[in-house]
Amino acid sequence: MNFSELGRVIETLGKDRGIDRAIIVKAIEQAFLVTARKKFGIQGEYETRYNEADDDIEIYQYKNVVETVRDAIVEISLNDAKELDEDVEVGDQLGIKIENPNFTRVDVQTARQIIFQKVRDAEREILFSEFKHKEGDLVTGIARRYERGNIIVDLGKADAVLSRREIIPGENFKPGDRIQAYLTDVVMTNRGPEIRLSRTSPLFLVKLFEMEVPEIQEGTIEIKSAAREPGQRAKIAVTSVDREIDPVGACVGMKGSRVQNIVNELQGEKIDIVKYSDDVDSFARAALAPSEISNIQINGEENSMDVVVDEDQLSLAIGRRGQNVRLAAMLTGFKINIISKSKLQERVNKSVANLIQIDGVTDAIAQVLVQNGFMAVGDLAAADASELAVLLAMSTDECAKLVSAATDAIAAGNIQLQPSEDEDLVSASAVPAYKGLLENNEREEDEGESKFSEAEKRLREELAAFKIK
Structure with a gap:
């Protein structure tokens, strides 16, 4: 044949x-x-x-x-x-x-x-193997057409997909436009390899810095973490292995030339470059800039921190619509609670006033009780006399009388059981949507819920330090 x-x-x-x-x-x-x-x-x-x-x-x-x-x-x-x-x-x-x-x-x-x-x-x-090795790299292509809101990008040998969710808000590409993006994933489908791109990923920001800053390519400067709200604002944490090189200045460039190129690529997205520190306290203060922080209480077990600021620094710490605290939480990998010192003091004063309704509870005793988490008459009535004796440096019998007095007052119904609620006590709370680059974890956006009561409890020890009366 x-x-x-x-x-x-x-x-x-x-x-x-x-x-x-x-x-x-x-x-x-x-x-x-x-x-x-x-x-x-x-x-x-x-x-x-x-x-x-x-x-x-x-x-x-x-x-x-x-x-x-x-x-x-x-x-x-x-x-x-x-x-x-x-x-x-x-x-x-x-x-x-x-x-x-x-x-x-x-x-x-x-x-x-x-x-x-x-x-x-x-x-x-062949295409799958070729582009699979390029995952995590920047690629450049030409916009060809729109399919169901997604942009099909011609990379030369293959087409890639830039979904509408991965486009920076406000961007509008036309067929023939050049597109630079981060290659997030290559998966094999029934129709062949699907190449997925992103312009909203924090890693896109990281790769742009690697391309613009030679010191990062050389390994002199390291990017430790990055956080973005695409099209609006971003924060990036950098450090230097050479003490003589300023990592922040190197990333900014002469007259801001380096960072400005990146800002232009990201459609005017504002970028805060933060100096990374192994000391979580120092790193958190830098991440929350430009606000000035009065005190930070870190809870390593729950991976959270409670930040106390003065009233005039509150809006700066929170940022527009909570943007600053959200980005700081993503950058540090910690859940951050922003607490106003004046509001916290106001709440404590109300708790003290609530407790001194009980016969035998003086202002000094109420202060100690509040500092140890007894915020209302009901907390005192449910307390153990022996535990109170240790906290108040009083005899067990005396503490038992206080507990009994609280119980009787509640039964009589002639006292206010709880201090008036103050919703502004915890002014802002943010849960990190991902761990930054510190742990190289995959990121899934999840706003999370604030846990105000936990924040209050973790600040009990801080009350004495602030001498709140």
Whole structure:
């Protein structure tokens, strides 16, 4: 069987599509193997080989040598086998070349479809392998069209998808526009590899800095964490392994040239460059800039911190619509509660006033109780006298009388059980949506809920330090 075009097909596919010659030859052999099975019986055993010298496909059918033939498709008699090979014996398997398979036009068309399907599969695997290695890199392409709100970006050898969620708010690309993006993921689908891009990922910001700042590429400056609210504001934490190099200044560049290039790429997104510190307190203060922090209470077990600020610094610490505290939480990886000192003092004063309604509770005793988390009459009534004795440095009997007095007052119903609520005590609370680059975790946006009562409890020890009366 001679196929004069096989060699040309193999050469053309290899050159035009960049597929290895061996892969194409294998696809051709498999295609004619399938065709042979359909034509001569699927229960038979066949083998196909591409003869490069003759530029044709050789098809062999393997049969078992037996004395008496029961199935001519898989068996051959010993006498017939010896005509082909004198040394053959019963039990051997003999390969018989099919000289003229007489493939019909339908058979050839089936083989052609299989060949091109195999070639397409090989192309997909090549593209997948090539772009899989580029995950986490910046890529540049040309916007071609919109599909369901997503932009199809031509990367040269393949198309990528920039979904509407990964486009910076306010951006509007037209077909033919150049697009630079971060390659987030490459997944194999039924239609081939799907290349996913992002312009909103914090890692896009990181890669832009790596490209603009040579010291980062050299390893002199390290990016420790990054946080973004795309199109609005971003924070990035950097540090230097060389004490003589200012990491913040290097990232800003001469007259802000380096950071300005990045701002332009991000459609005017404001970028705060923060100096990273292993000391969580110092790092948190830098992350919450430009506000001035009075005190920070860190809870390592719950991975949270309570930040106390003066009234005039409150709006700066929170930021517009809570933006500053959210970005700081993402940058540090800590849940951050912003607390106004004056509001906290006001709440404590109300709790003290609530407790001194009880006979025997003086202002000094109420102060100590509040500092230890007893914020209302009900807390005192439920307390253990022996525990109070330790806190108040009083006898157990005296503390038992205080507990009894609180219980009686509640039963009488002539006192205010709880101080008036102050919703402004905790002015802002933010949970990190991801851990920044400090732990290289995947990020999922989740606003989280504020836990005001926990923040209050963790600040009990701070009350004495602020001398709130």
